[in-house]
Amino acid sequence: MGEIPAPTTVRDAFAAYAQRVSRALIAVEALLVDEHVPRRPEWECQACDTGTPWPCAPAQVRLLEAYRRDLAGLSDYVSTLYHAALEDLRTDSWRELRDRFVGWIP
């Protein structure tokens, strides 16, 4: 994985953002070892009971373990997923969704 160059146009910015999101989505499956990964576009956990919002408690534990020395990196990473979820879910309750995605990080 190479560095994504700083975008100079709006189109480049969107392309860089889309690339960032797709990398984050690929990484989440590796980080969670294919368990407790989000089902899109619902953003529910694939392993927990139907309708369990992602990130579920086991996903939070695994993400914290993976990023225990880099909580800022975890926050940045989960924020990217939050923005992807915001687009998928098309919800007006963005604060609630933000708390769900980022609020559990110590």
Ligand SMILES: [Zn+2]
């Ligand atoms: Zn789960």
